[in-house]
Amino acid sequence: MKSMAYPQDYSKISKVEKPVIGYARFGRVLKFNRYLFLLQLTLLLFVFEFLVIFLLEDYFKVLSSITKRVLEDSYTKSYKFLKLTLEYSVSQGRLPTLQESFIYLILSLLSLLLLTRKSNPLPKYVSAWLMYIAFVYFVSSFYFLLFLEKFPYTERDFAILYLLQQTGVFIFIPLVLGLSLSVFTFSPLNLLFNAFTILLTLIYSSVFGGIRYIFFVYVLKEFSYIHMPAMFFIFGPLLDFIYIVSFYSLCLYMTLRLLQKRQEAFYQWGF
């Protein structure tokens, strides 16, 4: 029967010749090794959580000394968290002036108005993020314009809040990656790859978290507390989540590639 449609690119459904016919994707499941799964869960979670808690005090001590070197006017304090003593260095921040608050208020309000206009040429997903950023700055500047004296935080409070947040990130990395990567039990090598991924993510997080902290303290000192909400609600845990997922992707890709080279089986029938 002759097609009545016009030819176009959607009709090009690629035909791939495969040397071996694999399990059809509708009914296959992943090759599963119960012992490896449980071993991974136990080792990845407990070993790395222990490592995080064990190194937490030292990490913040090192960060504190680096901060002190970078920001010469900073001073050092410590915070008791459960049984841990977390050290931090921080420079004195400053409140925004009324003029600053007013400028940020106008800028954020204008941004919101422009972004919500139908004629906005930016892609909607970019606009959505910019709207979110503008909204956080709008709230922040509005607050500082009206309740400047009531702002409840000092630079020390900020530092403690950051410490807690970074601790949360460190604790959650082994948990999130351990639970999601343990699903793959193709070979004992999985344990090695997954452990390496968690280690790499923790190292990345400690470097990134440290640089971010020093940068934030610098911003609070030079450009005022008006940026503090953005530090938590925009450039805080949301950014951490991106690299955690990126490392998950990288691990998954590398694992599959390497195991494919070793001709490991990934699938079996699920029925």
Place this chain on the structure above:
Amino acid sequence: MGVLIFLLKAYMILLMFILLMYLIRHYFFTLNRAFGKQRLYYQDVLDEDLPTVSVLVPMHNEEKVARYILDLLVEADYPKEKLEIIPINDHSTDRTKEILDEYAQKYPFIKPLHRYGDLPRGKQNGLNDALKIAKGEVIIVYDADYLPPKGQIRTLAVAFKDPQVGAVMGRVVPINAGKNLLTRLLDIERTGGYQVDQQARYNLGLIPQYGGTVGGFRKDIVIKLGGFDAKILAEDTELTYKLYLNGYKVAYANIAECYEEAPEDWNVRARQLRRWSRGHNQVMFKYLLPTLLSKKLSFWQKVDGLLLLMIYLQPFLISLGLIDSLILFFLGEMQIIGSYLFLLFIFAHNSFGNFAPFFEIGTALVLDGVKERVFLLPLMFFEFIFNIIYASLGFIDALIDLITKRTVIWQKTERFRNA
């Protein structure tokens, strides 16, 4: 002030609990699909006594895609004496009517239904009218941009050999996945949603969802249950709940893959998402209590049914959570922020209904054997705020619908194919 802070904190804790429930549910689904025992679909049933089938194809200004789907349906491997195709031309102002008439002249089993004049627009209204003239025992529905493979009608129809099956649902695969960032992201979301989520719900005897296309239902049951509610935009979700509350089930056919055209433009996607959210939340308002009180559903079906109903409520709750945490921040409640902010974001990212969490999509991509696409996972970050905004707007629309009882107007998804 103390009471306000208590309420704000209580909301945060409640939100965390709800999001944690979704997270656990998705993780459990992932484990089940990754290496649990899979439930067989009915593809092995070989029966010459196939039911009569009416294929309905709702269309509104579909000149770009109409010929493709009609060509493929004409080629369908289903006894022609048991098959009729009813393209529903719903107030089209382009060449859709002419195209349909051209095909009807050539093929006697193509019987277009033209809807013009005072007839109310919308997919649900078109389906209701088509049910009045359809002769098939089984109704199979395809949206106009779909490209059904040759044997799919048989694959879907055979499920109705099980008298408990009220509806069947196949798997949707975007054909234009490689077009741009949006289509790539939608493709991996769909992979997670079907390969893991739907199949796991089917495996576990929970509530796989009838999705309104690449699926079908028994005509007599749907007519007996009153057809489709003209005020509800998500007629598919409504039918799922109607069926389960009346003792029927939905079968999921992971084998029945059908190509669709995913939106290629963020504005189109925004409208689609808002409409889905609005429709789904309309169903939530209507079926939340009946689901909770139903005697036909098991305990776990109720849990899954309620979580499924609340999927598009989540983004709105998350928006409130973000505002709540901003207020708490300025009220000096730093401890709760320090402890919960990371949790809020991680839970929010991971518990978006059919915008599946990263580990569910990652597992689905491995199951599908498309390892390169795992690199797209971090890019889902781009969608995060976008999804929250447009799904929340859909919830607000549904809330206004509930209060004002206004008439809903169907917004068609724009097509991108070059005709």
